[in-house]
Amino acid sequence: MGRIQLEQVTKSFGNTEVIHPLDLTIEDGEFAVFVGPSGCGKSTLLRLIAGLEDVSGGAIRIDGVDATELPPARRGLAMVFQSYALYPHMTVRKNIDFPMKMAGMDRAERKRRIENAASILNLTDYLDRRPGQLSGGQRQRVAIGRAIVREPAAFLFDEPLSNLDAALRVGMRIEISELHKRLATTMVYVTHDQVEAMTMADKIVVLNAGRIEQVGSPLDLYHAPRNTFVAGFIGSPRMNLITEDEAARHDAHTIGIRPEHIEVSDESGVWNGRVGVAEHLGSDSFFHVHETGLAETITVRASGEIGLKHGDRIFLSPRADVIHRFDAQGQRLP
Amino acid sequence: MATAHSRSAARLMMAPAVVLLLGWMLVPLAMTLWFSFRKYLPLRGGDLGFTGWENYSRFISSSSFWPSIQATLIIVGSVLAITVLLGLLLALLLDQPIWGQGIVRILVIAPFFVMPTVSALVWKNMFMDPVNGFFAHVWKAFGAEPVVWLSDFPLGSIIMIVSWQWLPFATLILLTAMQSLDREQLDAAEMDGASPLARFWYLVLPHLSRAISVVILIQTIFLLSIFAEIFVTTAGAFGTKTLTYLIYQRVLESQNVGLGSAGGVYAIILANIVALFLMRIVGKSLER
Numbered sequence: 001m002g003r004i005q006l007e008q009v010t011k012s013f014g015n016t017e018v019i020h021p022l023d024l025t026i027e028d029g030e031f032a033v034f035v036g037p038s039g040c041g042k043s044t045l046l047r048l049i050a051g052l053e054d055v056s057g058g059a060i061r062i063d064g065v066d067a068t069e070l071p072p073a074r075r076g077l078a079m080v081f082q083s084y085a086l087y088p089h090m091t092v093r094k095n096i097d098f099p100m101k102m103a104g105m106d107r108a109e110r111k112r113r114i115e116n117a118a119s120i121l122n123l124t125d126y127l128d129r130r131p132g133q134l135s136g137g138q139r140q141r142v143a144i145g146r147a148i149v150r151e152p153a154a155f156l157f158d159e160p161l162s163n164l165d166a167a168l169r170v171g172m173r174i175e176i177s178e179l180h181k182r183l184a185t186t187m188v189y190v191t192h193d194q195v196e197a198m199t200m201a202d203k204i205v206v207l208n209a210g211r212i213e214q215v216g217s218p219l220d221l222y223h224a225p226r227n228t229f230v231a232g233f234i235g236s237p238r239m240n241l242i243t244e245d246e247a248a249r250h251d252a253h254t255i256g257i258r259p260e261h262i263e264v265s266d267e268s269g270v271w272n273g274r275v276g277v278a279e280h281l282g283s284d285s286f287f288h289v290h291e292t293g294l295a296e297t298i299t300v301r302a303s304g305e306i307g308l309k310h311g312d313r314i315f316l317s318p319r320a321d322v323i324h325r326f327d328a329q330g331q332r333l334p
Numbered sequence: 335m336a337t338a339h340s341r342s343a344a345r346l347m348m349a350p351a352v353v354l355l356l357g358w359m360l361v362p363l364a365m366t367l368w369f370s371f372r373k374y375l376p377l378r379g380g381d382l383g384f385t386g387w388e389n390y391s392r393f394i395s396s397s398s399f400w401p402s403i404q405a406t407l408i409i410v411g412s413v414l415a416i417t418v419l420l421g422l423l424l425a426l427l428l429d430q431p432i433w434g435q436g437i438v439r440i441l442v443i444a445p446f447f448v449m450p451t452v453s454a455l456v457w458k459n460m461f462m463d464p465v466n467g468f469f470a471h472v473w474k475a476f477g478a479e480p481v482v483w484l485s486d487f488p489l490g491s492i493i494m495i496v497s498w499q500w501l502p503f504a505t506l507i508l509l510t511a512m513q514s515l516d517r518e519q520l521d522a523a524e525m526d527g528a529s530p531l532a533r534f535w536y537l538v539l540p541h542l543s544r545a546i547s548v549v550i551l552i553q554t555i556f557l558l559s560i561f562a563e564i565f566v567t568t569a570g571a572f573g574t575k576t577l578t579y580l581i582y583q584r585v586l587e588s589q590n591v592g593l594g595s596a597g598g599v600y601a602i603i604l605a606n607i608v609a610l611f612l613m614r615i616v617g618k619s620l621e622r
């Protein structure tokens with residue numbers, strides 16, 4: 001079990017409130033991802049849940065029990081840190097053993113769980129090494145192993161993959177998702193990588209400056225962003241946000257259209273402009289288009305076969321059914 | 335990394351320093367060895383030629399020799415124990431966010447800037463004096479008989495003075511080491527259910543083991559040769575005569591350079607035994 005509820009939680013450091021009153025429920029077994037720009041309070045929120053920071057106001061419930069005043073170890077949560085935070089002078093085995101040893105568990109049971117975790121995480125051959133003798137990915141797995149053996153009510157991850165190279169990151173992302181399917185334990189995962197957020201999450205929580213902008217499934221956020229912040233944050237490349245005359249034509253202050261929802265042609269279209277930077281990824285090409293008569297540069301995503309270059313004339317036609325409309329406050333219009 | 339070329343270049347560049355250091359070390363060493371085999375009494379006939387091993391056997395058979403070794407080891411050992419333990423405690427305290435941290439840290443380090451002679455004199459006259467000393471006043475205030483520190487607890491008094499001098503050094507090194515401990519590790523241990531004591535034992539202490547070895551090694555080198563603190567307090571009386579002090583007495587008070595030099599060679603041997611012993615321990619802690 002691991003249902004986490006935050007009720008009107010706030011956090012201040014000195015006089016600055018970094019988490020504004022905030023309500024959130026993470027259901028048992030859910031994979032919740034916190035995303036947001038740097039400094040928006042993701043880590044702080046996670047540390048509040050973990051108990052490593054005291055809340056300034058509000059309450060935290062875990063499985064219905066008020067855990068606001070409980071010390072970290074009694075909340076039944078396990079955390080994986082960005083720096084892995086392995087104990088450098090202990091072997092992998094001792095690292096994984098540490099939480100169970102502190103809990104005073106039976107020796108045979110500890111051994112069984114270490115072996116089990118090691119086989120799940122492919123660490124069996126490394127049990128007698130020290131963290132300094134492992135690669136980044138292996139260290140990451142040890143950190144996860146140390147979290148697993150406690151059989152926590154929920155796992156908390158703070159940007160666990162940000163120190164890994166791109167290929168390893170994709171691999172570990174899949175491993176963590178598989179682990180979640182296998183253990184069916186609640187996971188709360190902090191990242192600023194929106195690909196991780198979209199691919200792993202059951203529920204994404206978009207944070208900005210200590211406030212929740214939107215909570216929903218990845219596709220909810222993609223299809224119906226509640227405001228311009230979420231619209232710009234979810235999706236890659238970013239959604240085009242267009243103001244002024246073109247927006248007024250749609251009865252909105254701002255309209256949003258995703259790069260993949262614009263048809264590209266070299267003959268005719270609604271807007272025409274000139275290609276600035278062209279990024280060819282093979283499967284797709286991204287074009288940054290200027291001189292369209294709009295106030296903003298437009299980014300479009302086209303099939304990789306289109307061979308337009310810098311300076312070429314390009315014609316764009318937005319798909320009318322997927323235009324998002326926002327009012328002057330940036331809120332979504334129906 | 336180092337290619338063959340850059341290695342030989344490095345050797346060439348280091349040569350002057352190495353030669354200088356070798357000369358610096360070898361010349362006094364050679365002179366000590368030379369004099370230790372000669373009968374050299376500056377005020378009673380000067381250099382009177384070779385005497386073979388006589389200086390060595392006389393130095394070691396003197397009734398003051400073994401007590402001086404004992405006094406040396408007691409002082410070094412006790413000061414090490416006190417400075418490392420108190421240093422750990424102070425470093426732990428100073429690592430906490432406290433009000434006026436900067437000033438407190440400077441105050442803690444201050445004793446290190448006081449010259450040994452001065453600090454020993456201050457201790458002797460202002461704290462330990464049985465009539466006018468601060469301690470005497472405290473004792474009297476409680477109606478107790480003032481302690482005559484330097485004659486009743488001569489070794490203890492010297493240990494106290496020297497520890498006071500070296501505590502800042504130990505604290506400083508241990509504090510910097512403590513500050514380099516990754517906070518996330520402490521957080522992780524807290525989540526893992528480790529009590530503050532367990533965190534100290536399983537994380538902080540292993541993290542500090544190198545720094546502790548360095549403190550022990552460096553302090554030992556300096557403590558084996560403390561002199562001023564003894565000179566201005568007990569002048570070697572009441573069983574506070576260390577090996578260094580004994581050598582000083584042989585050379586300057588008895589005006590016997592040969593005998594003193596033989597003592598110097600014994601001091602070198604003692605220092606090496608202690609160093610070897612320490613390197614073993616330090617080496618072990620560095621491996622981990």
Ligand SMILES: Nc1ncnc2c1ncn2[C@@H]1O[C@H](COP(=O)(O)OP(=O)(O)OP(=O)(O)O)[C@@H](O)[C@H]1O
Nearest residue numbers: 013014018036037038039040041042043044045192
């Ligand atoms: N101990 C602290 N004392 C004072 N301010 C803090 C402290 N910890 C965090 N903050 C402030 O709180 C805000 C949120 O920090 P937090 O670490 O939660 O950001 P984040 O969303 O995790 O960012 P990142 O993606 O860069 O890790 C920041 O403005 C930061 O300066």
Ligand SMILES: [Mg+2]
Nearest residue numbers: 042043044159
């Ligand atoms: Mg963070």
